[in-house]
Amino acid sequence: MxxxxxxxxxxxxxxxxxxxxxxxxxxxxxxxxxxxxxxxxxxxxxxxxxxxxxxxxxxxxxxxxxxxxxxxxxxxxxxxxxxxxxxxxxxxxxxxxxxxxxxxxxxxxxxxNKSQLKNYLRILRNRSVFPCLQKKNPLPEIYYINAFEKAWVQRIERKLVPIRKDLLETKGDWNEVAFRAMARNFGFRTNSIPFDYWSRITPLNLIEKNKDDILNLEALFFGQAGFLSIPSRDPYHAVLKEKYEKLSSTFGLQCMNVSSWKFARMRPVNFPTVRMAQLAVLLHQRKSIFADFFQRRAFTELIEELMVVPSDFWLHHYMFGKPSRVRFKRLGREAAENIIINTLVPLQVAYGIEKGIPEFITYAEDLLKAIPAERNFIVGKWTREGFKCNNAFDSQAMIEMWNSLCAEKKCLNCSVGSKIIHEKSIS
Known part of the structure; x- marks a missing residue:
């Protein structure tokens, strides 16, 4: 017991x-x-x-x-x-x-009720990946569909937590909130924390003032990140450093410690320097830094806008001071889809809730349903059991249900497990 x-x-x-x-x-x-x-x-x-x-x-x-x-x-x-x-x-x-x-x-x-206890013990002792998938008398599919929908809501609610926190800290400044959210995503888990800190010490008004000049914008970005404080013989590095020193002197900027950034055991294309260069170009190309992303438009158009190519220096560099073979470092489609799933969709939902405009929430759901399903070992567990995963809405729900319930056998907290166990509450 x-x-x-x-x-x-x-x-x-x-x-x-x-x-x-x-x-x-x-x-x-x-x-x-x-x-x-x-x-x-x-x-x-x-x-x-x-x-x-x-x-x-x-x-x-x-x-x-x-x-x-x-x-x-x-x-x-x-x-x-x-x-x-x-x-x-x-x-x-x-x-x-x-x-x-x-x-x-x-x-x-x-x-x-003894049958309830028997059902619970049967699930508890079942060592299969999904104890709820009974060979005899399986539950109708609708129960799993409802459970997946609840899981998606739970997942989006978790993603709204940092957005709501930022809204409070910025007193409702959606541009600042969106900038922080985008920066965290460009850290792609490994560097999300340093990217988050970097976004908080990099004044958005300075980004607005300098975004039309990619050199000035990169100087601000890499300078605040601490990458210009390390010695380098790159002429490009020297140009950026000179520009940043002027910005820093004029506006009293304080840069990060470069040791905050993680490079170990990463593919070079995911280095924070490359991601920062991509983010710089993305903001450089926007008329209004984030207002564009709150406009409802086709998924294919949004993907193309996100798949940016960084400035020429990054064709033959992954980091300052270390030239590499020429490689086209366009933000990949999978990374662009990741940004839509983990940043743009939560922002749309948060904005729709905050402003009382349900169309933003509907658009966010439609975006997810336009993105192909994610492929990973969690989604594979579900599909091998015969569940259909048609799009990112489905895969996000499956990931959340596994992480929050199934992985730790929290069947008692799941509507499917509850249905199986709870034939009668009390005799």
């Missing part, structure tokens, strides 16, 4: 539908089971439980054995002083409150 299953059972007890008997022999009615707490402290807060003729309002704590209360030293923790009900699988010891009274206890062992 695991506590998370007992949490599942408690969540699914229907309030006011049945009178239970506590271990002390008192009648008990659930008015409100409480709000689930994922942080430290009791498992459910602000519950309303009627015991006898009294209505109690407080917290509910759940354990496998009632003696776990003392094993976890809750008697020494004041955050458990407001617990009004102890829900356990087996009652093996009375818990005494600080007031010297016995804490009311409800044992679930005798009231859990």
């Amino acid at each position: 695991k506590e998370d299953f007992l949490h599942f059972v408690w969540k699914n007890l229907e309030p006011s539908c049945k009178v239970f008997i506590t271990e002390g022999g008192e009648e008990m009615e659930i008015v409100h089971r409480g709000d689930y707490n994922t942080d430290a402290g009791p498992d459910f807060s602000m519950a309303k439980i009627r015991i006898g003729k009294l209505l109690w309002i407080g917290n509910v704590e759940i354990h496998i054995h009632s003696s776990d209360w003392y094993r976890h030293h809750h008697e020494q923790d004041d955050s458990y002083a407001n617990v009004i009900l102890h829900v356990v699988w087996k009652h093996d010891r009375n818990v005494i409150t600080k007031g010297g009274k016995i804490l009311p206890t409800l044992s679930l062992e005798s009231i859990i």
